Amino acid sequence: MHVLLPRTLEEALEMKASAPPAVPIAGGTDLMVELNFDRTRPQAIMEISRLPELNVWRRENGTFSLGAGVPYSRIVRDLTEFRPLVEASRTVGSPQIRNRGTVGGNLGTSSPAGDALPVLAAYDAEVVLAKAGGKIRRLPFAQFMTGPKKNALAPDELILGTRWKVVRGPGSFSKIGTRNAMVIALASLCLVLDEDGRSVRVALGSVGPTILRAPDAESFAARAMETAGVWRDPFGPLPTRVIEEFGERVAAAAKPIDDVRGTAAYRRHACAVLAQRALRWALDDRKLTGAR
Ligand SMILES: Cc1cc2nc3c(=O)[nH]c(=O)nc-3n(C[C@H](O)[C@H](O)[C@H](O)COP(=O)(O)OP(=O)(O)OC[C@H]3O[C@@H](n4cnc5c(N)ncnc54)[C@H](O)[C@@H]3O)c2cc1C
Missing domain, CATH: 3.30.390.50 (CO dehydrogenase flavoprotein, C-terminal domain)
Known part of the structure; x- marks a missing residue:
């Protein structure tokens, strides 16, 4: 198995466009379980947890964008204004899992039991997807998740993150x-x-x-x-x-x-x-x- 180590998002998207597409690994808390049980054996995996472009968040014109690679422990520590997201993040696994696991990985796995996902659905969030050449796709969460462990992510795309309009209220x-x-x-x-x-x-x-x-x-x-x-x-x-x-x-x-x-x-x-x-x-x- 090849392990690819892109240094920038652009490099990662180029690698994603190559055939066969490399499987991204962020925190690895879902993917490593699959590899350890031999349920999947991709020809190449691509380490994306250090990509700076995925490890950020931004407020802009009443919306909030959360990078796919922000781990739960940072959400709990730094994003206290989003109480439901913090409460969901706090309940994921153990401290070790929360230090590695990401909302991008929760979206990538698309389990109906993914704890961040009901929050994104209630926030009316959209999922932001990118592919090589600067092409961006924004899908409402309900169109992104299509079934148990199924989603609309194309093989040559990466999840950049998720974005929602900030609402006032408990x-x-x-x-x-x-x-x-x-x-x-x-x-x-x-x-x-x-x-x-x-x-x-x-x-x-x-x-x-x-x-x-x-x-x-x-x-x-x-x-x-x-x-x-x-x-x-x-x-x-x-x-x-x-x-x-x-x-x-x-x-x-x-x-x-x-x-x-x-x-x-x-x-x-x-x-x-x-x-x-x-x-x-x-x-x-x-x-x-x-x-x-
Ligand atoms: C012991 C244990 C306890 C757990 N407890 C919980 C829990 O309580 N609640 C819960 O919701 N989950 C739980 N999980 C599952 C897991 O921690 C979460 O789903 C987590 O959000 C996965 O994030 P990750 O970054 O580790 O994903 P990874 O394992 O790195 O990736 C998961 C999938 O998403 C894809 N992916 C990741 N990032 C991207 C991206 N940017 N673009 C495209 N595809 C991407 C990967 O290719 C892979 O298919 C647990 C796991 C373990 C091992």
Whole structure:
């Protein structure tokens, strides 16, 4: 197996364009597992974790761009304004995995259990792809992830990173597994409130072939908050039955299966519980901040 060591993004994209295309390795926390179990044996791998162009983030005109190669530990340390992303990053593996693992790798693997992915879905993020010759493609997250461990990345492309419009409002990421750390999610959920757009966004992981949004539950909650006057007054109460129905509607959006980690029925129930908790946390956070 050849190991390629590009020094710049341009060199990496040239190598990607050669045949057969080299398989990128960033943190290696997914790819090395595949190599160790002999599930894949590429002719060439390309080390991209030191490419400076992938290890950056940028704020620009109300949007945020996150480089594919930024490891979770840096997100946790430096990007505290993006609470759901930090909460998701903090739950990935162990400190060693978080020091190496990247959001680009999570996107590359496209597992429905990838913890960063519900956050990107709820942020309405786009995935930025590049190929040699300076060609850039931007895909909404929902068009990038096409199935379990399937995505729209072409063999000659690299993931440059992901970009989203920054919204004002509370949010969270939570997951349920068989233990509290080093665990693959049985079900995960990201909820984001957009104060200016007066909308509620919910994305579910590990309960379908891709990350799922819950549009019916989202519009139900936004409408109920309007009716109860909660958008205007963070101290205005949202009836308990609304929060319960929100949970039921989120659970109805899940498409879970039975597998070794849990049953479909348990996963659906977990979605309802996670959704109710996440909405309650968001409403409490609005009380603390005065929904500023
Ligand atoms: C012990 C252990 C615990 C784990 N726990 C969790 C967990 O709790 N939650 C979770 O979500 N994941 C977990 N993982 C999986 C893994 O850590 C994450 O998916 C991580 O985000 C992968 O990032 P990486 O940089 O290591 O990817 P790599 O292994 O380097 O790459 C993964 C895939 O993406 C491709 N790729 C990487 N970067 C790019 C790029 N820029 N352009 C194109 N393709 C690219 C690679 O070719 C490969 O196919 C765990 C893994 C281990 C070993």
